[in-house]
Amino acid sequence: MDPAIVCTNLTKSYGPKGNLTPALRGIDLEVKAGELFMLVGPSGCGKTTLISVIAGILNHDEGTCRIFSRxxxxxxxxxxxxxxxxxxxxxxxxxxxxxxxxTTENTSIPLILNGVPRAEANERSREMLRQVGLGSKLDTLPTELSGGQQQRVAIARALVHNPRLIVCDEPTSALDHTTGSEIMELFRHEALKGGRTLVIVTHDARIFQYADRIGVMDDGRITRIVNSPSEL
Amino acid sequence: MLIGNKGKFFAMIFGVALTSLIITQQSSIFVGLMSRTVGFIFDTPLPDLWVMDPKVQFVDDIKPMQDTKLLQVRGVQGVEWAVPLYKGSIRARLANGTFQTCNVIGLDDATLVGGPPTMVSGRVADLRLADSVIVDEAAAQGKLAKPGPTPQSPKTPLKIGDLLELNDNRAVVVGIARTTRTFQSQPIVYTTYSRATRFAPRERKLLSFILAKVKPGEDFTEVARRINGQTGLAAYTAPQLKGLTIRYFMKNTGIPINFGIAVGLGFLVGVAIVGQTFYSFITDNMRYLGILKAMGAKNNVLFTMIILQTFLVGALGSGIGMGIASLTSIISKNSELAFYMPWQIPVVTVLATTLITLLTTIFSLWKVIRLEPGIVFRG
Structure with missing residues (x-):
């Protein structure tokens, strides 16, 4: 199977010409389809920049980035x-x-943006919300939900249109340990279905155990990739 | 998104409504005032041409002519008939001894051409009775009404048979007429030409206007040119005289600049309130717009969202503003408030509010075009 993500010698700098601050200094990375890959490292090491490039919402300067061979x-x-x-x-x-x-309307957004009729989008969204355990909160406003419930809605929104890649930025940082674990269980059981790939940026050491592999970043580079938290 | 944020939604509607109200109301009062300057011409629709001294600048700027000018005008080719009209200010003495300046209109004794447009009571033909006058309805109920025994007592409206004293002359009210309000809002008193010139202070010349009818098939402009060439007088059609009068007021009074400032301020208030509110709405929601963009919303989808929301606000706001202005128009009907809203004013108001929403939208779209979806992962 082709890898989901292939980044080669990826660089990215911020700031005005002549005073550029490098954020990525030649990233080489390959993430397999169906893998839960975590990016860890200190603040400012370039994790967020890297997932932004991988997600296609930020242009890199040099190198190549292929997502599902595109x-x-x-x-x-x-x-x-x-x-x-x-x-x-x-x-x-x-x-x-x-x-x-x-919650239903929030979850419907990716479907509506993909041209799915509103009624069908709402029905699929309700089904997705039931799958993430929010069957009783289908017409609730986000402000009436707990942090864990809101994150479940966000996961439902990320999954509802059945994308092949999900990028997550600190998905458990604002949650307590129990809720964070529930969210990660949800990721493992729901998000990885069908060979979907997950890239998660996190500081939260409590969830490292859920990763298939962990990439450690420092100063714009991936310094090593490990298979289990114990190797960190 | 905007509709969900009720505070900002209503603030923007309030801004547009306020702008719309100010623009509509001030413009309508301005047009109302301007139309009052030509109220007398409105009420005198029969003649094709108004003939007057060439130095006259507007309809109330009376420069009397010699009576012989009437005969000269009657002799011009193309004139079917011509009648004299007196228009001047004469003091009326009220029952309590105070004076009220009146606008006295003296009609041709034989034909009574130029008489009041609508009679509330009495008949125009009764002006042929001795010492008779017709008084306008507003004056009969207000400025010329008979005072009560004390200053606090209600006034008694003038009615047929009541007496007036015009410049020491006895006058009998034989009718009450409904007339278009004039700019000066003085009582209007209709009588015959000969009686009006008797009421008026002695002057060598007393003929204010000559009202002329053009023969069928004759060109008004050509006849006016002939009158000017043969008598040295100016001859205008009613629209020309209205234009002359309005231009005079526009040029020589502070009315346009004062109302222009009010309308301009209304527009600026709208731009400020709507622009500021929508700017803060866009800024507050930049993260969500970024999320939508990251999730695959193309610029045209975001543009449509923003345009729909701003134009919904524009439509609701201008509707409310013009609605309140129209309500004012209905309430102030037959009052001293000069309020006249021709169809052009709502059109201008809609254009102004559309411009405000358009400016706001363009500014917002510019921010959305420049929006990087990468904003979603920033702290």
Whole structure:
């Protein structure tokens, strides 16, 4: 099977010309399809920049990044937006649910953006919410939910359109240990279904055990990749 | 998203409604005032041409002519008939001894051409009775009404048979007429030409206007040119005289600039409130717009969302503003408030509010175009 993600000599810098601050200094990375890959490292090491490039929401400077054999460089903005809409799901530390929409409406967004009729989108969203354990909160506003419940909605939103890649930024940092573990169990049981690939950026050592592999980053480079937390 | 945020939604509607209200109301009052300057011309629709001294600048700017000018105008080719009209200010003495300046209109004794447009009571023909006058309804109920025994007592409206004293002359009210309010809002008193010139202070010349009818098939402009060439007088059609009067007021009074400032301020208030509120709405929601963009929303989808929301606000706001202005129009009907809203004013208001929403939208779209979806992973 082709790898899901192949990054070669990836570089990215921020700031004005002449005063550039490098964030990625030649990243080489391969993530297999169906793998749960975690990126760990200190703040400012380039983790978020790397998943932003992988998710196709940030342009890199040099190197190549191929997602499911598609070269991100070869796509224009419109193609990349469409590619993201079909193939990438997002989960954020702060959930980022739209506060004025109900759980079902929030979950429907990726489907509606992919042209699914509203009634069908709502039905599929309700089904997805039931799968993540929120069958009793289908028409609830995000502000009426606990942090763990909001993150479940965010996961449902990331999964509902059946993307092949999910990128997560600190998905358990705002949650207590028990809720964080429940969320990770959900990722393992629901998100990885059908050979889906997960890339999770985290500081949270409590969840390292759920990873298939862990990439350790420092100063814009992946310094090593390990198979279990005990090797860190 | 905006509708979900009720506070900002209502703030924007309030901003547009306020703008719409100010623009509509101030413009309508301005047009109302301007139309009052030509109220007398409105009420005198029969003549095709108004003939006057060429130095006259507007309809109330009376420069009397010699009576012989009437005969000269009657002799111009193309004139079917021509009648004299007196228009001047005469003081009326009220029953309590106070004075009220009245606008006295003296009609041709034989034809009574130029008489009041609508009679509330009495008949125009009764002006042929001795010392007779017709008084306008607003004056009969207000400025010329008979005072009560004490200043606090209600006034008694003038009615047929009541007496007036015009410049020491006895006058009998034979009718009450409904007239278009004039700019100066003075009582209007109709009588015959000969009686009006008797009421008026003595002057060598007393003929204010000559009202002329053009023969069928004759060109108004050509006849006016002939009148000017043969008599040295100016002859205008009613629209021309209205235009002359309105131009005078526009040019020589502070009315346009004062109302223009109010309308301009209304527009700026709208831009400020709506622009600021929508700017903060966009800024507050930049993260969510970024998320939508990251999840695959193309710019045109975000544009549509923003345009729909701003134009919904624009439509609701301008509707509410114009609705309140229209309500004012209904409430103030027949009052001293000069309020006249021709169809052009709502059109201008809609254009102004559309411009505000368009400016706001363009600014918002510019932010969305520049929005990087990478914002979603920033702290």
């Amino acid at each position: 070269d991100l460089d070869a796509m224009d903005d419109g193609d990349r937006t469409e590619f993201r809409g079909k193939n990438v799901g997002f989960v954020f530390q702060a959930y980022n649910l739209i506060p004025t929409l109900t």
